[in-house]
Amino acid sequence: GMGADLYESYCGSILASAALGVAAFHEKGEAVQVNALLLPMMLAAAGIILSICGVFLVKTKEDTSQKNLLKALGKGINYSSIGVAVAAYFLANLLLPDNNMLFMSVGVGLLAGWLIGWWTEYSTSDEYAPTQAIAKQAESGPATIIIAGVAEGLYSVWVPIVVIGAAILLAFGFSTEWAFGDDEKFALGLYGVGLGAVGMLSTLGLTLATDAYGPIADNAGGNAQMAELEPIVRERTDALDSLGNTTAATGKGFAIGSAALTALALLAAYVEEVRVGYDRWAKAEVVDLDDGTVIKLNRRALAVKHGDSAKTYLVMPARKGQGNDDYAAIGKADAKDEVEVDTEALVAMGLLVNNKTATIPDFVQLYDVTIMNPAVLIGMFMGVMLAFVFCAMTMKAVGRAADGMVQEVRRQFAENPGILDGSVKPDYANCVSISTGAAQREMILPSLLGLVVPIVVGLLLGVGGVMGMLAGGLTSGFAVAIFMANAGGAWDNAKKYIEAGNFGGKGSDAHKAGVVGDTVGDPFKDTSGPSLNILIKLMSMVSVVFAGLIVQYALALF
Known part of the structure; x- marks a missing residue:
C-alpha cells in the first residue's frame, strides 16, 4: 500500500515537473525544453543509484537503543540526500545553465522531507515526550488516552504544514530568482516546486526500505511469541517492532508531504492540460x-x-x-x-x-479563480468534504471487515472447542479470505468517490470549480492525513512503552487502556490517514485526464 502510494507520488512528480518544464521554457526552443523535461528524470536516476549506496551505510551494534537504531537508519538517508543535492547542482548546470539555481529547489525538497521525517519521529517515538505523555494518560483509563492521542495528533500537524509552505515558497523563489510578481516566470516557479517534490522523493529506495522494515519486525515478534522462544528474543523483537512503528510513521509523514507537493505540481499541470484542451477543441471545430x-x-x-x-x-x-x-x-x-x-x-x-x-x-x-467566485468557493467546500467523507468510508469499512472477522473466529471456536487447547488446527484460510474480500469490496465506493466527484464538479462548476476542489482537497486532506498518521503511531508506541515496564507494565490497567488506544490508532495510521494521499493525487490525476471534457462541456453557470 505505502509502496504503491509513494511510487504514485514518485511518477506523478516526475511527469508533472516534465510537463511544467516544457511549458516554462516554451520561448527558448525545443532543445532547452527537452533538457527541462530530462532534468527531473536524471535527478530520479541519480537518487536510485545513491539510495543503493546509502543502504550499505546502515549498520548497528548488538544491544543498541532505539535512538541508535534510528540514527543508523538516518545515516543512510542523510548521506544519500547530500549526494542527491550534489548531483542536482551538476545536473542543473549541465542541462539548464541559464537557470542553475534550480538545484536549490531540489535541495529545498530534500530538506523538507528530512524535517517532516524528523518531526514525525519526535511525535510518534516512545523515546520522546509526546508519546510518553500519552502513555502516562493511560493510568487514568481509555478515555484519557484517546483524548491525549487526538490532541497530540492535532498538534503534530503544524510543523509539516509550515515546512511544506516554506518549501513551496523557497522552491518557487530559487527557480524564479525571487521574481514572484513576474507572470512570465510563474510556470518556471511551479517547475521549481515540482523539482522540489522530485528531490524529496529521490531517495525513495531508502524511504521504502525503512517503511517495509516495520511489518518485517512485527511479524518476527509474532513468530517468536508463537514459537515460545526465550524472553530475550521477544525483548529484542519488541525493540525492533517499536522502531518499526516509528519508521512506518516517518514513512507515512514523508509520503503525505511528498503527496502534497506532487498534488500541487499536478494542479499546475491541470492548467496546462486546459490549454491543450482548448487547442484540440479549436482544431476540431x-x-x-x-x-x-x-x-x-x-x-x-x-x-x-x-x-x-x-x-x-x-x-x-x-x-x-x-x-x-x-x-x-x-x-x-x-x-x-x-x-x-x-x-x-x-x-x-x-x-x-x-x-x-x-x-x-x-x-x-x-476563469476568475478567486475565493469571491462562487464556483471556486463551492469547489473548495467539495474538496474539503471529500477528504472527510473518504475518511469516514474507510473507517466504517474497517469496522465492517473486523466484525466479519470476529464472527468467523467465534464460529470456529464454537464449532471446534479444541482450537483453544491446540488439539484442532483453526481454518486460517477462511479468515484470510474474509479479510482480503472485505478489503477489495469495501474500497469500491471510496474509489468511485475520488473518480466521479472531480468530473461532476467540473461539468457543473467548470475549470474554476475543479481548481477550487483540488485546492480544498489538498489542504484539508494533507492536514487530516498527518493528524491521523501521527495519532495512530503515537498510540501504538504508547502501548509499547507501557509494555516495556512503565506505568505498571503488561497486564496493568494502564496497559489495558493502552490496548484500546492502539486498537483505535490502527485504522487511523494504517487505513484512513495514508489513503488520503492517494485521494488527493487521484482527484488531480482524474482532473488532468478529463480537462478537455470539462473545457468543452461544462455548464456556463459562472
Missing part, C-alpha cells in the same frame, strides 16, 4: 472552415482557421472602460458562430491572449 475564419468556441475562447490547424485565443475579462466594437461583437455572438473581428488589434489591447503563450496567471484571470 475549424476543419471545414475557410482559412482565416474566426469562430467563437464559448464565451472564453475564439478559434481561427490557420492552414491545416487552428489558432486559439482566450477572451480575457475587460476592465471598466476597456473594449471596442469587436470585443462587444464577441460577447453578443452565440457559441459556434462566425465573428468578424481584428484579432491582432484585440491582442494588442490585452483583450485576447494567444493560447500558446498564455501564462498560468492568464488562465487564473480567465
Whole structure:
C-alpha cells in the first residue's frame, strides 16, 4: 500500500515537473525544453543509484537503543540526500545553465522531507515526550488516552504544514530568482516546486526500505511469541517492532508531504492540460472552415482557421472602460458562430491572449479563480468534504471487515472447542479470505468517490470549480492525513512503552487502556490517514485526464 502510494507520488512528480518544464521554457526552443523535461528524470536516476549506496551505510551494534537504531537508519538517508543535492547542482548546470539555481529547489525538497521525517519521529517515538505523555494518560483509563492521542495528533500537524509552505515558497523563489510578481516566470516557479517534490522523493529506495522494515519486525515478534522462544528474543523483537512503528510513521509523514507537493505540481499541470484542451477543441471545430475564419468556441475562447490547424485565443475579462466594437461583437455572438473581428488589434489591447503563450496567471484571470467566485468557493467546500467523507468510508469499512472477522473466529471456536487447547488446527484460510474480500469490496465506493466527484464538479462548476476542489482537497486532506498518521503511531508506541515496564507494565490497567488506544490508532495510521494521499493525487490525476471534457462541456453557470 505505502509502496504503491509513494511510487504514485514518485511518477506523478516526475511527469508533472516534465510537463511544467516544457511549458516554462516554451520561448527558448525545443532543445532547452527537452533538457527541462530530462532534468527531473536524471535527478530520479541519480537518487536510485545513491539510495543503493546509502543502504550499505546502515549498520548497528548488538544491544543498541532505539535512538541508535534510528540514527543508523538516518545515516543512510542523510548521506544519500547530500549526494542527491550534489548531483542536482551538476545536473542543473549541465542541462539548464541559464537557470542553475534550480538545484536549490531540489535541495529545498530534500530538506523538507528530512524535517517532516524528523518531526514525525519526535511525535510518534516512545523515546520522546509526546508519546510518553500519552502513555502516562493511560493510568487514568481509555478515555484519557484517546483524548491525549487526538490532541497530540492535532498538534503534530503544524510543523509539516509550515515546512511544506516554506518549501513551496523557497522552491518557487530559487527557480524564479525571487521574481514572484513576474507572470512570465510563474510556470518556471511551479517547475521549481515540482523539482522540489522530485528531490524529496529521490531517495525513495531508502524511504521504502525503512517503511517495509516495520511489518518485517512485527511479524518476527509474532513468530517468536508463537514459537515460545526465550524472553530475550521477544525483548529484542519488541525493540525492533517499536522502531518499526516509528519508521512506518516517518514513512507515512514523508509520503503525505511528498503527496502534497506532487498534488500541487499536478494542479499546475491541470492548467496546462486546459490549454491543450482548448487547442484540440479549436482544431476540431475549424476543419471545414475557410482559412482565416474566426469562430467563437464559448464565451472564453475564439478559434481561427490557420492552414491545416487552428489558432486559439482566450477572451480575457475587460476592465471598466476597456473594449471596442469587436470585443462587444464577441460577447453578443452565440457559441459556434462566425465573428468578424481584428484579432491582432484585440491582442494588442490585452483583450485576447494567444493560447500558446498564455501564462498560468492568464488562465487564473480567465476563469476568475478567486475565493469571491462562487464556483471556486463551492469547489473548495467539495474538496474539503471529500477528504472527510473518504475518511469516514474507510473507517466504517474497517469496522465492517473486523466484525466479519470476529464472527468467523467465534464460529470456529464454537464449532471446534479444541482450537483453544491446540488439539484442532483453526481454518486460517477462511479468515484470510474474509479479510482480503472485505478489503477489495469495501474500497469500491471510496474509489468511485475520488473518480466521479472531480468530473461532476467540473461539468457543473467548470475549470474554476475543479481548481477550487483540488485546492480544498489538498489542504484539508494533507492536514487530516498527518493528524491521523501521527495519532495512530503515537498510540501504538504508547502501548509499547507501557509494555516495556512503565506505568505498571503488561497486564496493568494502564496497559489495558493502552490496548484500546492502539486498537483505535490502527485504522487511523494504517487505513484512513495514508489513503488520503492517494485521494488527493487521484482527484488531480482524474482532473488532468478529463480537462478537455470539462473545457468543452461544462455548464456556463459562472
